[in-house]
Amino acid sequence: MLLYIIITLAVFCLMEGITWLTHKYVMHGFLWYLHEDHHQKTHGFFEKNDAFFLIFAVPSWLCIMLGSMHQNYVSVSIGAGIALYGFAYFLFHEIIIHQRFKLFTRTNSRYIKAIRWAHKMHHKHINKEDGESFGMLIVAKKYWDKVKRDEALKNSIV
Structure with missing residues (x-):
């Protein structure tokens, strides 16, 4: 049973890389016609x-x-690992980031703020070229740093 739990968790983790590759090379590649409306209002x-x-x-x-x-x-x-990642993707992408369901509209979580900022930077590109931040759950250091700077600036003003 422990082996199956480990496999499930390993696949869940592996899905972040698969999602990144699929997002960059498939969704922003030959299947752009399906993804394009996500980048445009x-x-x-x-x-x-x-x-x-x-x-x-x-x-x-x-x-x-x-x-x-x-x-x-x-x-x-x-x-099960793929399905768990799909659930996490739905929760983060649809509910937390794009707020298609108004459940988590405010947060003080630095992690959530960094994810939202990274995704905002991804969506600033309305065409399939020149994109950035193709992953979902792992956030690049530059977005963490941006959130830290914003928090420090906000605290210094207060």
Whole structure:
């Protein structure tokens, strides 16, 4: 059982790198037509970009379903790791960053502020070229530093 938990957590961690690569080279590459509306203001709740939910969900579902059917729990663990990352992505990207659901609108968390700033910098590029900050959960040092400077400036004014 411990092995399956370790595999699940390892896959979860690995998904950050897979997401970064997919975001930079697929979503900002040959599937830009699906991702483009995410970088430009559109009307309505849904975006073409939401199709990536299904693109990532299918491998997870197949690993869990087929692994369960054949009692291959390594496969189930891989699918569970992908699914956990998908849940984290939904929570952070849709709820915390873009606030498509108004649940966490204010925070004092330096980590959340750094993620929001990194994502803001990603979205300042409305075209597929010249992007930055393609990951989701790991934030580059320059965004942490920006948040620290902002907090220090705010504290010095108060």
